[in-house]
Amino acid sequence: MYPDPGPPPKRPSPSEVAEEPGAAVDPAWIRRERFQKDLLNRPVKTLGVLMALLSVLILVLGFTEVLGWSFALIGLVVTGGVALACGYAVGQGERALRSRIREQEARAERRRESRERKLFDAQEDHAERYREWAAKKEQYDKQLNWYAVAIPDEIDRIDVAGGTLPGWSALITLLGATRLYSGGHLTVLDLSEGAIAKDLIELARRGGDDPLVWVLPVDLPRLDLGATLPPEAFADVLAHVVSVSEEHRTTRDLSFDNAILERVLEVLGDNARINQVTAALRALAQVGDPRDDLRSGLLTATQLERIGTLFGRGVTDRVVIERAWALESQLRKLEALGSEAVRLPPARLRVVSMDRQAGVFGNRVLGTYVATALTHVLRQSPASDRPWYHTIIVAGADKLRGDVLDRLMDACETSQTGLVLTYRSLTPTVRERLGRGHAAVAFMRLGNAEDARVASEHMGTEHRLELAQLTETISPTVDGLNGTYISTVRDGAASEEPESEDKAGEGGLREGITESTEWGRSATKAMGEERVLHRSREFLVEPHQLQQLPTTSVIVTHATAEGRQVRLADANPAILTFPKTTLGEFEEVRRVMLTPGTPDDESAEDPFPPNLGPPPERLDWRRTH
Template sequence: MEMSPRWFPVRLTSTPGRVDVIGGTGNGWAGLLTTVAGPLLTNGQAIVVAGFSQQAVGRELAWLAASHGIAVNRSDLPGQLAHADLGQGFSPAELAESLAAAISTMRPSDADISLRHTDVELLRTVLDCLEGPFTAARLAAGLTVLLRGGDGDSTRTLSDRENIALSSAIDDVGKSERVQEELRFLRGMLDLLSQAEAARAPVPDPTNWWRAGQLTFLVCDDFVERRKDLTDRIVFHRLLHHLRKGRFAGGSGLLVVVGADHLGRDALEYMARHARTAGVRLVVFLEHLREDIQDTVGGSDSATVLMRLGNSREAAAAAAYIGHEYKFLVNQVTQQSGSTVTDGRSSSYGEQAGSTHTSGTGLDSSSSTSLSKSWQDSTNTSLALSTTAGSTASRLYEFTVEPTQLQTMPATAFLLVEGAAHGRRVVHGDCSPIATGWDQVSDEPLMADGHG
């Protein structure tokens, strides 16, 4: 007899613009990315994956795309970015804002917010004086001219006309200690980027990242941690700029940001807002559930996927987010048994004696004597058994999912939490790419009661 399915596809019942994936390992992320993005690729949608995690989470997805004849575009960063024209797709004012925003997120959260304004002004001054291309090395050289007044090797990187324009702008930016510190800081960041080993090909135009039926990987990896961090933020804000300008075809694809913990809550909320406006679905992979991220989880128009969280505090926070429910717990069981045995014996003895005499006329007379005795012995036995059983239950308000369960989930296991029409929906699933080959797998989701 054919057995009923035990495994069903998990589908979102809502249409969230943002999905947060929290916790998990590289293998788990790779499985989830493949099972979620694979069907979208085969449907002709565009997918852009910005990989900041330094884990090869897109290898299986790239293999799947190639096996179906789908174009795979990979950019290795910072190599392809270090010597590319950063102004491609930007006006000078937009590039100054984007670079200043990327660099400002590297500062502590309590840093002076006016520093970002100063960075914009300094970068805009350099960009207005340069004729292009706006490479990292040329921007660093322009900042050096403002800092040193045109002395040093930086002048050889720029044309004479550019050097003259920058020298004329020195008085405009001023020579205060604050300005000099910012010039040194900005020059150091851009100079560090320019020193990355050049890749074989420059980074393609960001407007070409988003093409129907194409998978684009932006892989950020570098042995210099500061340069890698800077590259992540520049790429993130370039994506944000193109979302804001509406250069991604709305409703036609997926933007995935992998390893976004270090980018900060404000930056992620900003991207989510512009992705929603552009009609692009955003998926953000976060390794940790830190305090600043806890405030954004479960926001409007979003769903959450929780994977393994080894840290006890993060697991407890995730369990609290999933919620509590009433449970009936048996806390007392009683059982009594007893028996009663009755055993008895009785004896009786009786004796009876009598005589009869009859007389008449003549010789007719008679007499008789009778004697009777009786004995009786009796015994009786009875057995009575009794059993009484009872239990006492109390209602408790406990975690729907215990924190320890989140800490010990398999690498590809997950919990989907979303707001649905019937109420909050919590579904347990597995994103292993080989799941489709398991026994008793259904082609259709189990949605009768809202659970998949």
Template sequence: MRGGPVDHGGPRTRVGRLFTPEPRLGWVFRDRWWFLRPFPEAPPRERPLPEYLARRVAETERLARRHRSRTLPLSLGAAGILALIAGLGAAAFTIPSTVPLGTLVLAAMAASPGLVLTSWSVRQRQDAREAHELARRQHATGYQDQARQWQARRQAHESAERARLDGLPEWGAARRPAHRLDVFGGTLWAWEALLTTYGTSTLAVQPLLVLDLSREVVSRELAELSQEAGMAVDVQLLPSRQSSSSLLTDMSPQDLVDAIVESMHGGTPDAARAERSMDDRILAKICAALGDDVTLGRLAAALRALMGEPDDGDVLTRDERRHIASELFTVEYRRQAHANLSRIESYVHPLENLGAEPAKAGAGYLTCIALDSQARNVRSELLTDLIVQWVTHRITASRDSTPALVVAGADELARRHLERLSDACERRGVPLTLLFRRLRETSAEMIGGGAVAFMRLGNHEDAARAADFIGRDHRFVLSQITKNIGGNESHTSTGTEGEADSETLSTSRTTGTSRNWGTSRSSGTSHSGGEMFGMFPERSASYQRGSNRGGSTSTSDTEGTATSTSRNWSAAYAYAQGTNWSDADTTQRVYEYAVEPVTLQHLPDHALLLVESAPGGGRTLTAVECDPSIITLDRVTTGPLPEPPPAPQQP
């Protein structure tokens, strides 16, 4: 069954919803925002401008700066020089009309390139800047439009998600386990809250019997709310109001004997069987002598009569007293059984007025049998054992619908009694809930018979036992982290921009004259044949003489002009960046507690950790909040948490 969210009525209306099925231990919290589906679209990103626009702006900027800083000054300088030359030439003539107009025209022509190029480059720079600004505005406008549309879609998505999740409850009921539940730990205030939450929801389905052995009446709030809801409530406070209790009114004499004997010896399994048998025989004989009117008061008086003690009471008639004292047992048997008689009488004596004046209100839909805060003596211990025997007898002998049973303070009970009570409830389908303050001795032996819940266990030994019961799990945990992060970044910007303009004008002129004049004369005689000096015949002789005179004249005139111009500039930019990192995680398989003992030691007051067996094996852990005031909150359902509605499909 699944309940809807709590209405927005008053607190009393909401408290009334505690009495709604099905039986629950408390509530489980589930944040509805866990099911929030995030907006799937990524936010728009502003795209950068095309690189060519910025590049064009930079290029036109450099061009305009170069023409303005170099070309224009050179042109204007040359024009100025020519104008100065023209002015000096005009000053050399007396007639103004003789000013060299050609020089002025040359000056104007020299100034024109610088002016035109500079003006053109400035215009190009302005056009590039305007184009860049226009593109930037268009990009910004488009990005803003996309961002507004994305934001609108996101807000619409979040509104739809909030509307979808606002109908989800956040607190759902934690159902009671099917048969038996053992609760360990907790404070008395936590027990009171648990009894209120569990008891009110159980009363909406079936009757409830509460054995409050805490001696602090933790069932008071449950009884008061049930009375306000118009239910029949039977509250019996023991031992202060034991005379009006109807605890043993529905038990036969033999059942009463069994309850008394089991109460006396059930907590000591090593007790001699002979002692138990003798006590049972004595009580059975006395009950047979008392007839159908068997009460604890009449039993106590009969025991005193057997021991020969004086008794001024009128609970026994004279014939009953005489029969019991003289005819029921022989003198020898009474002598041998005197110790048994004394023990039974000392046990029954504090309880002899139990049920002496039973109330006539009848059985209640909610029955609370509670030990009050004054029950700190042997009478309360005897009552505790007798109450358990009465409950076990009632469940075993019941033929009608049996109420659900809660025992608060089960630490006081013997393990044998608890096991018998648990078996009787299990066979007859009676939901049984046992509340133990500590996890030791009897409670430690009883754990595991059904579902188990842990509240705050302040003692470290109790918490360690609970953690051992919950068990351990294998898991991988992070055992070591190694991180190495390194980076290097270097920026190198080298800008070398130089201008070297050199103009060399050289004129050379060479004029020279050279003259060369000369005269040469030559004469000679040659002889051939015969002997030298004419001593021999057949000789020939010749004689030659010449004269030569010449001259040359040369004139040279050389003129040369040389002009050279050189310009240079350079720019260099360098950028380097590097980053390196490494992450190393080491995990280790460990076998650790599923719930640490320190966690159980510090649970909140109304927190309850429910441990149940999973259908496929293993166990499930559920964190439950048993505070009944949760019903007054918004988004609370009286049934299990429903499945969240499916998210709408994306178009």
């Protein structure tokens, strides 16, 4: 809002004020004047001396009576008069010289006073300019450097296209920090296999929470998500899980699988586990020896008999057997689900992640199950009166089928749950869903040239954005950020104890980010370089620029009545720790500051204070991320 006033005006020195000629009497001029006076007075002085000597001689001659006193008296009068006249002339010349010297000295004094007056005026002008500069400098120093990027209230989803794992880590840490510290709940489904919520988990621990972290498939026995679903919903979840490997399946195929699973679950009864379902499918597909499942207690003799009569023995029997075999081969990856489930303490942060050492296909099956089961849980939950109070983040959403994403979006919209979807690449499935419905789109670094072209066409290449040098400076320092999750639902798996309550509340969000995240530690070092705080560069939204965005840069865009709005933001959570950061939006802060009658003294309440702790209650989280 206020430009940098630059260095202070230079104070004028006496040497910089031009000295006027004749500011002091020249001694050489005095010597020349005296020399000229002496030259002019020399004949007069000589005549006067001669007349004085002649007067003395006449006086001597008069006393010796060589010359009569009458003649002597006349001679004394003549010679003495001439001598006195010569002396008077010499004195007049000396007085005239002293008068000229005094005039020169008076003139020099006036010039000196004029110079001093000019110097005083210059210093007064400097003092006025310095006061103006100091006022502008104070405005510049007191103004905020970082403002929040807000989205309209009706937005209930953010699609994040592109980005690297460190960039996603920054974004999730930023969103999660503001969500948790304002009292909300957060669920992270990490399909990226990159532990991008690790900093957020450490930050939550420092804030006094005890996050729940599942690392699948190892923690599958302790995951009870979907255990309480009714048979119809459970069958629907399992049918979608099976479809994960069959991208071109039709709704008819899905309904056929769903019908098989519903009939199997009807035989097994309520609260059937996955391993019971797979045992029933093996019996239906005539795979293996059903007596093994009878001995293990997965099936009873009555259930086995009913399964054998579920479908007829006609021509379609072979179709049922093939589908049952396909269902069993994929659902067996979930057999351990909930087998060792125990009651876990409530947590405001829940993270379900995929182990990178597991198989790619197995992780897709597990991710689809969690997303679909979560969808049904949301569908059965009442709509919240606080939008975004519960926020779900799906990292790597491009690994889910399009219909799974659509159902999750609809469930979140119905339940007033905030949804953030991050996509590594813009597949056709992703492209047709970007910004659809009530959603904003956030573009991060897009390495693929075709994805960058699609993104630039979506935003419009005429937009000119300004990138802070701080964003470019910090990004390379954490570009290699990575790690692994540590499960908190396994006995003795957590390697660190949660922070005590006293320590957790110490310093609030600022100290938490600074000490618990790699972003905070990197920003502390960069903040010491004053030159990176205010410098920036501009660029146009073009494909090659989108391919070179810094790690934490986010271009946020959404449609408005006036046209598409495009803004550039920084997802670095360390910005929340800067002393000149506000959770208010730039336009809001400017409107408050420029409103006539707004108090400007230090005692006035700051409408948008720096973020030293939880966001103000009157600021909804949707307008603080």
